[in-house]
Amino acid sequence: MENNATQNKDSENKSSLLKQIRDYGISILIAITVALLCNAFVFARADVDGESMLPTLHDKDVVFVEKITNLTKHFKRGQIIIFDRKNAEKDILVKRIIGIEGDQIQIKEGKVYLNGEALKEDYLADGTFTAPSQFLANNKTYTVEKNHVFVLGDNRENSVDSRILGTINVNDIKGHTVIRLYPFNSVRLFK
Known part of the structure; x- marks a missing residue:
């Protein structure tokens, strides 16, 4: 049973890490897009x-x-x-x-x-x-x-x-x- 709990915990950690990486990636992509649009049309x-x-x-x-x-x-x-x-x-x-x-x-x-x-x-x-x-x-x-x-x-x-x-x-x-x-x-x- 402990083995299953450890596997579930590892799976949750990997899932959480992937979600964080995805969220950071989206944030970086949005920041770059905003910067490029500002440079093209604002400043x-x-x-x-x-x-x-x-x-x-x-x-x-x-x-x-x-x-x-x-x-x-x-x-x-x-x-x-x-x-x-x-x-x-x-x-x-x-x-x-x-x-x-x-x-x-x-x-x-x-x-x-x-x-x-x-x-x-x-x-x-x-x-x-x-x-x-x-x-x-x-x-x-x-x-x-x-x-x-x-x-x-x-x-x-x-x-x-x-x-x-x-x-x-x-x-x-x-x-x-x-x-x-x-x-x-x-x-x-x-x-």
Whole structure:
């Protein structure tokens, strides 16, 4: 009789162990699925490569972008976005939205004008001069077309942005920066 009891106990232990393994496996599978869905549709990590957003973002900064705005296509002036440059190298760039659809942009005497008013750009380094370029010549006014945004880097002397690329289609935007998490001593939230 003791032998039967021991066998039943062993059988119950094995069954319990298998149930625990199955439960852990299901939990891990759910966690991985949620993480993948969040990365695809909610948040993603992006590493800053280069100095085009100085002094706001530095080379090797780690930021997180939210992707929900991509679904609504409701981007705002001042947001820092990442977008597909649409070149052979498949570069992803990080820039600040200056103008949205219908806005009039002009570069005059080293300043950016938005809808006829000089843009107040507190995020730029003192003495920053915004030079015109091939897409937006000096004193030329450009109206941002439907479903596009006009972007500039904060480091205007070292930035490939809408002055060169033209406006950015909102469908090419991968997300808008919400937080810098690294370096840890420079954690910062963005609007």
